Amino acid sequence: MTGEHSSKQYDLDLESIRSKVLLMGGLVESQLRDAMVAFRTGNIEMSFSVIKSDENVNKLEVQLDETCSHLIVRRQPTANDLRTVMATIKVITDLERIGDEATKIARTAANLHERGALVINHFETVRVIANSAADMLHDALDAFARLDAKQATRLIAQDAVIDHEFRSIMRSLITFMMEDPRTISSALDTLWVAKAIERIGDHAKNIAEYVIYIVEGKDIRHTDYAAAAKLDE
Template sequence: MAEKHLSSQFDSELNSVTARVMELGGLVETQIQHAIYALSHFSLEAVAKVQVIEQRVNTMEVEIDHELSTIIARRQPTARDLRLLIAFSKATANLERMGDEASKMARMVQSIIQTGAPRSLPTMDLRVAADLASGLLRKALDAFARLDVQAAVAILKEDDLIDEEFDGFVRKLITYMMEDPRTISASLDLLFLAKAIERIGDHSKNVAELIIYLVKGMDVRHTSLDQIESALL
């Protein structure tokens, strides 16, 4: 009975930390949405909202890390449970970094607004990529909650689309700067903004790789998509 009681407590703690990680993910998703709105509407109000949420994201990361450390010290989990807790820790770190990238996006938008940069620059292309990145985060959170390996593989494939958007956008920016040197400063802001969006996709990809690690026990970092799919057959 005592063992069952301890197991129930451990399950309760796991459920609690799972809920916290999902809450953090939802917070970061909101942060990214505000950053996209700031870009779409050149809104300083949305920029301010991103920065406020950033503080909450940072606080939650510290709290979740403390909770995970406490569980590991108290429960001394078995190999599989320890793998789960480590995955939670890594997912939390990736989510916090996505929040950092959203904050970076907001700062770049603020810079563009304050310098009075021409709105003829190709910001619409960035909004498309940003929506892709936000959708990828949402899918990653859903797949993580369900430990869905097939959804994780689909996320790895979709991240390639964001990379392609980024490469195309960089080429377009170079053309703008060559045609009109006055756009160089604002174009560089957009370049850093685009890189932040691309990094959000990368962190979602990292979460997807964690799902495969959790379910299959395979570390697929730095592994090609073809190799991953072959190993999962």
């Protein structure tokens, strides 16, 4: 009976952690969405709100890391259970870094619009990649919530699309800067935003990889898992 009670309590503890991770995920999704609105509209107050909200994301990271550490010490999980906790800790780290990237976008938006630099249509330049990264983040969190390895596998392939979009943006902005040196400052700001969005895609991919690790026990980092899984179908 003691073992059964302990197992039930462990499941409850783990579910509580999962709920807080998803809460953290919702916060960083809001950060990204609001940062892009600030970048599009020049809303300085919204930029500062995104920057301020990063404090809450950072606090959640610290709290969740501590909770996971205590869970390991108290419950001493083995095999699959330990794998789940360790992968969850990594998901927490990636979410915090997504929050950092959203904060970078918000800061750039504030600086850009305070200078009145409107030579380039900044938002339209990154609109497609921003939507792709936001969708990828949302789907990665959904895959984590449902432990859906198939959805996670599909997400991994999407990161290559975002990388391609980023390279296209970079080439376009370099052309702008070469043709008109007056665009250099604003083009660089837009490039930093595009790079931050591309990094958000990388972190969303990481979360998808951790979902596969939890479900299948496979560490697929640095492998072409999406292509291999497609061949196995």
